[in-house]
Amino acid sequence: MTQHDGAYFPRDRNWHPKLLTPDYKTSVLRSPQKPLISFGNSLSETTGPVFGHNDLGELDSDLIQNYARSGESALGERIIVHGRVLDESGRPVPQVLIEVWQANAGGRYRHKKDGYLAPLDPNFGGCGRALSDDNGYYAFRTIKPGPYPWPNGVNDWRPAHIHFSLFGSGFAQRLITQMYFEGDPHIALCPIVNTIKDPQAIDMLTAKLDMNNTIPMNARAYRFDLVLRGRRSTLFENRLEGN
Amino acid sequence: MTKLAYLKESPSQTAGPYVHIGCTPNVIGNDGIYPQDLGAAMITGPAKGEQITFAGRIFDGTGTVLRDAMVEIWQADAQGIYNSPAETRGAADPNFTGFGRQAVDMESGAFTFETLKPGRVPFPDGRLQAPHINIWIVARGINLGLNTRAYFSDEETANADDPVLARIEHKHRIQTLIAQKERNTYTLDIYLQGERETVFFDI
Numbered sequence: 519m520t521q522h523d524g525a526y527f528p529r530d531r532n533w534h535p536k537l538l539t540p541d542y543k544t545s546v547l548r549s550p551q552k553p554l555i556s557f558g559n560s561l562s563e564t565t566g567p568v569f570g571h572n573d574l575g576e577l578d579s580d581l582i583q584n585y586a587r588s589g590e591s592a593l594g595e596r597i598i599v600h601g602r603v604l605d606e607s608g609r610p611v612p613q614v615l616i617e618v619w620q621a622n623a624g625g626r627y628r629h630k631k632d633g634y635l636a637p638l639d640p641n642f643g644g645c646g647r648a649l650s651d652d653n654g655y656y657a658f659r660t661i662k663p664g665p666y667p668w669p670n671g672v673n674d675w676r677p678a679h680i681h682f683s684l685f686g687s688g689f690a691q692r693l694i695t696q697m698y699f700e701g702d703p704h705i706a707l708c709p710i711v712n713t714i715k716d717p718q719a720i721d722m723l724t725a726k727l728d729m730n731n732t733i734p735m736n737a738r739a740y741r742f743d744l745v746l747r748g749r750r751s752t753l754f755e756n757r758l759e760g761n
Numbered sequence: 762m763t764k765l766a767y768l769k770e771s772p773s774q775t776a777g778p779y780v781h782i783g784c785t786p787n788v789i790g791n792d793g794i795y796p797q798d799l800g801a802a803m804i805t806g807p808a809k810g811e812q813i814t815f816a817g818r819i820f821d822g823t824g825t826v827l828r829d830a831m832v833e834i835w836q837a838d839a840q841g842i843y844n845s846p847a848e849t850r851g852a853a854d855p856n857f858t859g860f861g862r863q864a865v866d867m868e869s870g871a872f873t874f875e876t877l878k879p880g881r882v883p884f885p886d887g888r889l890q891a892p893h894i895n896i897w898i899v900a901r902g903i904n905l906g907l908n909t910r911a912y913f914s915d916e917e918t919a920n921a922d923d924p925v926l927a928r929i930e931h932k933h934r935i936q937t938l939i940a941q942k943e944r945n946t947y948t949l950d951i952y953l954q955g956e957r958e959t960v961f962f963d964i
């Protein structure tokens with residue numbers, strides 16, 4: 519069997535947002551200006567922390583319940599967010615720790631620095647995590663977050679979104695991104711979304727309504743697949759010429 | 762012509778100012794969801810090696826300290842072995858995770874990891890790298906997580922032979938990666954821009 523344990527495929531930094539994106543104003547003073555130094559992966563990049571079921575609690579993937587008082591639940595549109603984590607070769611990535619965070623149904627975060635006038639929901643913390651299974655599959659239950667205004671332009675609003683953090687098997691795969699919802703008119707207007715130049719890349723971050731997996735009379739499903747960096751096979755690596 | 766059937770990596774988006782909610786909820790008082798924040802403790806028992814503090818701050822292009830960043834570090838144990846299934850050379854110290862995560866202090870901007878001085882890890886060509894800590898920084902205004910490394914000021918000989926530091930053409934910039942030792946604390950301030958801009962890596 520081919521061992522995919524070589525270096526990670528290089529990141530396509532034209533596909534990702536550039537570091538300097540002036541329409542997203544905060545990036546202007548926080549983006550390195552000198553060229554990044556590149557080098558081939560060593561074990562420092564191909565290894566990484568891996569987490570297991572013992573690290574997770576029973577309600578970690580259920581944001582409707584994991585902060586709720588006994589007998590109560592979070593307010594808002596009940597949804598299931600589910601999908602697969604694959605690598606760039608299309609192989610499922612098992613045991614990926616996926617952490618999510620989001621605003622509540624009114625667009626308010628449970629965070630001391632968020633002063634938006636929409637109220638907190640006493641039953642919603644906005645934080646969850648799950649592990650992908652052997653097929654790379656994961657699922658969360660939550661409520662659909664609300665859009666909210668943010669200080670960038672005078673009237674900028676974030677589309678409804680859920681933040682995703684992923685740990686693959688190597689530290690070089692570490693990724694944080696955001697998931698948007700199909701059909702949201704704020705996607706096209708958002709300076710943070712538009713740090714990404716390729717419409718296909720934005721589409722990759724847009725979850726699709728999934729009626730097949732919607733639970734009747736209970737919760738709608740949104741499908742969101744994620745892709746982490748792939749790895750070369752080592753078939754021709756670590757072989758000295760002449761051997 | 763048919764295209765090769767590779768997928769594209771999910772594009773990155775900023776972690777935003779509220780990264781704590783998902784990654785370090787206990788730090789902002791959102792407790793009761795997770796018993797402990799992930800990566801809060803790196804040393805989990807009687808680990809072998811030299812215990813050190815790794816500390817620093819992150820500055821923007823005006824010299825203002827970032828108060829909303831999250832820093833993750835990943836490093837080998839004292840023998841130079843990573844605590845990871847992808848490690849190929851044997852088992853790491855079971856009392857050391859090698860992974861640390863901290864939200865910087867929301868007032869001072871400081872990060873402070875209680876960790877071990879790492880051993881040396883080989884480069885693919887067999888040369889030994891100098892002891893180092895791998896660093897990943899995310900924050901509001903950072904569109905794609907920044908990778909850098911910390912090396913140690915008391916490892917001059919090893920640093921001089923390090924294959925990654927050797928990739929840095931402008932030698933004066935190597936200093937931006939050297940954590941300065943004072944007693945048991947190694948301090949590395951990270952500059953996102955400016956004359957002292959830290960070397961960041963495309964790994």
